[in-house]
Amino acid sequence: MAHAFFGGVHPNDMKAATKDKAIEQLAAPAQVVIPMSMHIGAPSKPIVAVGDKVKVGQMIGEPGGFVSVPVHASVSGTVVAVEPRPFSMGGYMTAVVIENDFQNTLSEDVKPAADPEGLTPEQLCEIVKNAGIVGMGGATFPTHVKISSGFGKIDTVIINAAECEPYITGDHRTMLERPEEVVGGAKLLAKMFGLDKVHLGIEDNKMNAVEVLKKVIEETKAPVVLDVFHTRYPQGAEKQLCQAVTGRQVPPGALPSAIGCAVFNLNTVCAIYRAVYQGMPVVNKVVTVSGSGVIEPKNIECPIGTPISKLFDACGGLKEETYKLIMGGPMMGLAQYSTEVSVGKGTGAMLAFAEDEERTSETSSCIRCGKCVGVCPMHLEPLYMFKYGEKNLLDAAEAANVLDCIECGACTYNCPARLHLVHMFRTTKQKINDAKRAAKAKADAEAAAAAAKKEA
């Protein structure tokens, strides 16, 4: 491998707890709560009402715009509520609540493509769109938008199998247990973008998965190149993965398509495969349930909308001392207040902490050790960004490129003074963007007023 990204950290990967545990199917929950926004973009609009009977794979929410996706029923049964429910991203979100009839009746719409090999890229993209596929690594950007906006611009497609967050092993298990889905999905991506090969980026802590994939790739003569990287966080960050595979850097404020790259999470690739060959939209998700608070950590496949409490139940419950629940990995995941929130399309892990993972201690003063500069994969100087953020010097913070921060958490993980760096950058970015919006609104209003004056 000729390329690498700069910086990064090596947290204890904590994957041993679940990496050898086969994916278990969750006993169907009695009720699922399916939020209408499990993607970036406009929320979907519910198209079912209380009392409606729904089947697995049936559309229950239609896209709310171009950058949006449909939502499908993940169990068969009766709609018992369409109302705001606690939401994993904070606050409440309209959700369709389905009472499971345990019949698992498939919707008539779920049927494989008649001639999968004969589909055009546009037809494939349409299938992806109708299947409600989003970036399932956690970013949840609608996949059809990424594909259609990339037509003709992309020369490198990268499947992200780095799974660089500690604890999470769902992708690892998927590659071991369902390599044909991974490789089949990769073939579809190659076809969509008219490329003779796609890259799959993986860390070297998953060499058994590399072997399994290699075998399937050879047997099926699939156009997949395996790029094995040293295990280092954030190897799986989109920009860093592009850099590692191609040596190119995504310009500030731009997307990977600006340098001819498109990155798809491994789960997304499998979802594309299932959508085309089984006609199945996104209704299930593999979730790693782990952490010191979980009695028996596992990898569980569950219907979308499963309340997270059911996941923990399936793992023997939580320890009493559990003090934190995290949806996602420990580096970028979101802490949850409530066990009522449910699994969404981007939920890769549910962690419970009961021990001293946080090493919570009071923050002290920056000692200028420069470790944050040495680990920042975006080549930033977090200590200065923090100083400016702290003093509310927004111009200085922007000049220090705080908007380039990808919030990977490497600096904060490493900070010996225990400063809440990423948190400061989030709020600083928010303030800068708010100020920009306000300035633009003011300018627009003044322009409109001037125009009105002229006319009068």
Place this chain on the structure above:
Amino acid sequence: MTDYKNLKLIATSSPHIREKTNTTTIMRDVCIALLPALAIAVWNWGVRPLILTVVSVVACVGFEWLYRKAMKKTNTVGDMSAVVTGILLAFVCPVYLPYWMIVVGAFFAIVVAKQLYGGIGKNFVNPALIGRAALLGCYASAMTTWAAPMVKAPLGSTVDAATAATPMAIMKSGDFAALTSTYSLADMFIGRIGGSIGEVSAVMLLLGGAYLVARKVINWHTPAAYILTVAVVTFIFPKGNDPLQWMLYNVLGGGLMLGAIFMATDYATSPVTKKGQLIFGLGCGLLTVMIRYFGSYPEGVCYSILVMNCTTWLIDKYVKPQRFGVSKKEAAK
């Protein structure tokens, strides 16, 4: 099954895990790295350097505690940075320095150089070196009276104690023959020479430096740039006929190792980027040789680092990492 309602959950911003290292463990590592050099001092001069070091540490921690208390600020003595300053201050002082004098040095180091600027991380010059510079100004004679090597220093009055010239002083006098006959290169390397408490043993300081690099407490960039610069410049412009020998005496002698490994790498007073650290080390090296060659003092490490400390903000301002996604050419536009 678990009653999830009873969980006492906290929700904070990511990341949710932290490295074990914190400010205190870093400072503790620096103390550990300084121990071998202290051991050589005890082997050389007996218990006196140890007592002097303890007095210095107690004074530094005491001044820090008192200042924070008096100013009603959160007390920071727990971070152990004052302990490091205390050890370093003793290390740059002569063995025969009266105990009370080092307390004066500790006051300048902790109160004047560090706390008046806001405490840990906010000082712009190295506290221990300011302590030394102040003492040299106040008590020039005591600060330049050097114990002879391998002589047990008296614990009390040192009026009649055996003194010796340091290698740097002999080199300054230009009598290179006297130098090689007084101190062999092996003496220089091990530390059987006259000098400050902690500076004499190159090998023990290098050992400590290796520990700090291995523990990722310091980058190798600053010490490497500093020592290499001194080596190269003295080799190119030797005094005497043997450039290699001249270079080795320059590298092993004086406070170079102590300064390069433990002083120039001080976080608060040196640049944060590796490139900046290389420049900083280069500057320290050039200034050190210039003072040794042209200055009125035999040794220049202390003032070189203090001067370069003052350029840190400038280096940090102009030596930035290359912005991600922007090539050097684009950035230049």
